[in-house]
Structures are given as C-alpha cells and as structure tokens.
Amino acid sequence: MGFRFRRSVQLVPGVRLNLGKTGGSLSIGGRGASLNLGKRGVYGNLGLPGTGISYRERLDRPAHSSSNRAVSATSPEPQQIDAVLRLEDDGSLVLLDADQRPLPESLRKQALQQHAASVMALLEQGLATIQAEQQQLLRPDLQTPPPAKQDNLYLSEPFFEPKPEQPERTSPGLLEKLFSREESREQHYQDALSEYRVAVGHWRAAKANHETRQASARQRHQSILQGDRAASEAQFEERLSRIAWPRATAVDFQLDGTTLHADIDLPEIEDMPRETVKLKKRDYCLEKTEKGPVHLRKDYMTHVHAIGFRVAGEAFGALPALQEALVSGYSQRLSRATGHIEDEYLFSVKIKRIDWEKINFQQLEHIDPVQALERFELRRDMTTTGVFRPIDPWS
Structure with missing residues (x-):
C-alpha cells in the first residue's frame, strides 16, 4: 500500500525541549533526582528515569535582613538536617545522609517538614516538565510553519566574518632611536603585514564562497517560486x-x-x-x-x-x-x-x-x-x- x-x-x-528561563530542559541521559538539604541552602536536581528529563535550581533564598538576624540571636534554630533527596525509578523519594545511607524515618520526616515547600516545588516543576515533554511527543504539529507566499523575496544571509585590520607602521620613539632598535620595529611590522595579507586572502576566499552559496540559494529560491x-x-x-x-x-x-x-x-x-x-x-x-x-x-x-x-x-x-x-x-x-x-x-x-x-x-x-x-x-x-x-x- x-x-x-x-x-x-x-x-x-x-x-x-526547552521550557525557558523558569522551566526545565530535556537532555540526553538524565536520571533520578536529588535535593541537597543543608545549612547552605536547598539545591535540587530532578530527572525522571527513562525520559532524559533533568532540572537543577536553587530552591530557597537565604535570609539577610537584620530582623531575621535578631530573631536567630534570641531564638534557638531547629536542627537542620543535611541530606540528599533522590527520586527513585518508581517515583518515590529517598533521603540519604552524607555517606549515601538512607536516613532514619524520624530524620526523614523532620527533613521533609523543614523543606516541604522546596521539595514540593521541585516535584511540581518536574511534573510540569514531564507533561510538557509528553505534549511535545504527541503534538509535532505545534511547530508547523505558516504557508509561504508566492511573492516571498529571498533574504540573503549576511557575511558576518570581519575583515582583518591592516597593521599600522608607527614612528620609533626616542629610546628606540638611542638604542638602534628601528630595525627590530620594522621587522615586527613586516611580520605583522605578512600575517595580515594571509588573513585577508582567507577572508576574501570565505566571502567569495559565501556569495557563491547565496547566489545558488537565490537561484534555487527563484526556481521554487516558478514551480521547478x-x-x-x-x-x-x-x-x-x-x-x-x-x-x-x-x-x-x-x-x-x-x-x-x-x-x-x-x-x-x-x-x-x-x-x-x-x-x-x-x-x-x-x-x-x-x-x-x-x-x-x-x-x-x-x-x-x-x-x-x-x-x-x-x-x-x-x-x-x-x-x-x-x-x-x-x-x-x-x-x-x-x-x-x-x-x-x-x-x-x-x-x-x-x-x-x-x-x-x-x-x-x-x-x-x-x-x-x-x-x-x-x-x-x-x-x-x-x-x-x-x-x-x-x-
């Protein structure tokens, strides 16, 4: 058939897939997720096994205000749990200590309570990224271009490579004249001039190739407009x-x-x-x-x-x-x-x-x-x- x-x-x-500044990204080989929970802040990595989705961001912001410092000086802080949180293949979260051993259940609950907002933000961001990637898989039509017009003009691509700058011959200073260094200065100038001529040759060749490709593309565009x-x-x-x-x-x-x-x-x-x-x-x-x-x-x-x-x-x-x-x-x-x-x-x-x-x-x-x-x-x-x-x- x-x-x-x-x-x-x-x-x-x-x-x-790239979801922008506040979103995640799809990359090859991402696996699992982790949160670093500790005194220096909360940092998160998220990856759903089998999808290649990975995401990393600092999830908290340290407090710097004088009022916060005053409170901390008079009130004892609760014990901060240092741990790494990882997303397993089945979607569950495992909290590990610095030696990669599972935290006891009591410390696990305490860590989740201390950082509940950060953990949930990471999971919600991961879910949004996964859902966006699934939508991208199902909907290749979302990047469909608009139809071209018969009167479309061919827009040539500019040649961005800058032309090399020619070196300038400068007059020798008083010390160079006293110590007879004019010849050395002139030799440096001649060497720079030779390098410039080689660079200009390469630049002109690259520009000519670019113009040839553009002429060919322009001709092809015209042929397409004519229905070739x-x-x-x-x-x-x-x-x-x-x-x-x-x-x-x-x-x-x-x-x-x-x-x-x-x-x-x-x-x-x-x-x-x-x-x-x-x-x-x-x-x-x-x-x-x-x-x-x-x-x-x-x-x-x-x-x-x-x-x-x-x-x-x-x-x-x-x-x-x-x-x-x-x-x-x-x-x-x-x-x-x-x-x-x-x-x-x-x-x-x-x-x-x-x-x-x-x-x-x-x-x-x-x-x-x-x-x-x-x-x-x-x-x-x-x-x-x-x-x-x-x-x-x-x-």
Whole structure:
C-alpha cells in the first residue's frame, strides 16, 4: 500500500525541549533526582528515569535582613538536617545522609517538614516538565510553519566574518632611536603585514564562497517560486529532514505540477508512551500509572493527525507555488482477511492552499489536529475513541 511515490525521506527521531528561563530542559541521559538539604541552602536536581528529563535550581533564598538576624540571636534554630533527596525509578523519594545511607524515618520526616515547600516545588516543576515533554511527543504539529507566499523575496544571509585590520607602521620613539632598535620595529611590522595579507586572502576566499552559496540559494529560491519540480522536491525533502521527529517516520512523496502527493509511514500505537505521571502530595512522590486502552488510542489518534498536519504545513511552508497537498497516513496492521501484517491507510486528506491559509498559525496550541484535518476533504473511518478501519487514499 505504501511507497506509491518515487522520493522518500526518513524522519529521524530526536525530540529537543526547552521550557525557558523558569522551566526545565530535556537532555540526553538524565536520571533520578536529588535535593541537597543543608545549612547552605536547598539545591535540587530532578530527572525522571527513562525520559532524559533533568532540572537543577536553587530552591530557597537565604535570609539577610537584620530582623531575621535578631530573631536567630534570641531564638534557638531547629536542627537542620543535611541530606540528599533522590527520586527513585518508581517515583518515590529517598533521603540519604552524607555517606549515601538512607536516613532514619524520624530524620526523614523532620527533613521533609523543614523543606516541604522546596521539595514540593521541585516535584511540581518536574511534573510540569514531564507533561510538557509528553505534549511535545504527541503534538509535532505545534511547530508547523505558516504557508509561504508566492511573492516571498529571498533574504540573503549576511557575511558576518570581519575583515582583518591592516597593521599600522608607527614612528620609533626616542629610546628606540638611542638604542638602534628601528630595525627590530620594522621587522615586527613586516611580520605583522605578512600575517595580515594571509588573513585577508582567507577572508576574501570565505566571502567569495559565501556569495557563491547565496547566489545558488537565490537561484534555487527563484526556481521554487516558478514551480521547478526538482528544486521544489529537494527543498521539501530538506525541510522534512531538518525536523527532530518524536518517532521514526518515513515520507514518500511526489510533485505533479502544483500538487503534492505524500504517503506517511506512521508510528504504531505500540510506540506511544504507555505511562502517565501524577503528583501525590501526601506521599511526596511522582506516581507513574498505566494508561488505559481508550486513553492510549486517543493519544495515538492525536499523534497521527498531528503528523499529517505537520507534513502538509511543511509542504505549504516550503513551496510557495504549491496549490494542493494530498497527504495520506498508513500503518502496519494485522489483516483480518489474510492473517498477515499489511499496510493499511488510516487517513487521507486533500488540502487546498486557499483553505490552509485560513488557519491561525499563531495559535497552534489551541488547535486540535484531529478537528483541523476534518475541515478539508478527509477520508477516514474512525470511531470517537480512536479505533481506525482501513480506507482507500486519495490518488
């Protein structure tokens, strides 16, 4: 059923997530979590095993006011527990002493009470980061570019490398004349001048290469505006391959005039994350729970429609001359007729540019990709709970 078209691009998985100044970040290899609880303050590291999410921040602020110092001088401070708090694979928190031994239960409770706000802030931040990463996995459509315009001008990239500065010959000072050092000064100048000439040669060569690349890119852009097939297909393939896709995906496509035909080899429902995480405040832990079958099917429903939306968006964003996109998604499923694993199309949508341009690409987080594709000519046989039955795609 798949591979109907002559060009193919493999979309490599590689999710990257940055939540900004107050949020966390997704990084490779993060594992576990820890809080350093002690007299110097509270510092936290959080990582959910298996997700690669890690987060570090100082969670308290030392008091410096004179009133606080006065209180501490007259009132004895409660004993501060020095400990390291770690998030285990099951989401529970373990408190360890300096020798990495578990704290006794009495000291554990005391430490959690002393630093309850900091511990909870760390867990809530970790939960928010995990939820954002899960949303990023499900919704590749959130980074869909707006459609390109036919009158788009090519904006040349500037050449940023500064030109080397020519050394200046300076007049010798009185001491240099007295001690006959003019020749040494002149030699230094000639050496600097030779280095400058070499550097200028490299700079001119780099600038010429940059201008050649820009001229080639400008010509390619003009060819794409005019609907050149080879240039347009290369541009679309390059745009797709630059995306860090959540799951390994493949797209086969072909341009026929101003129409794109694209088939997407979709991820399987088995590739969807099967666990969700919630915060249990009373127990100071993040609890992982298994998603039910309906929840999993709805996640998959959202994900595959989001992929179709993104591929269509990349096509209209890369190809100003494109007027129509026929985007179909298929999956490998067990055929009830033959008992073999076969390609079955789950959806096929025909989108005209004039209709695609009506989408508000500044508000993608408020758009449901399932409902978005339903605005167009959509072939799909799906229940409200995400059960797909095979269909015949647009051709």
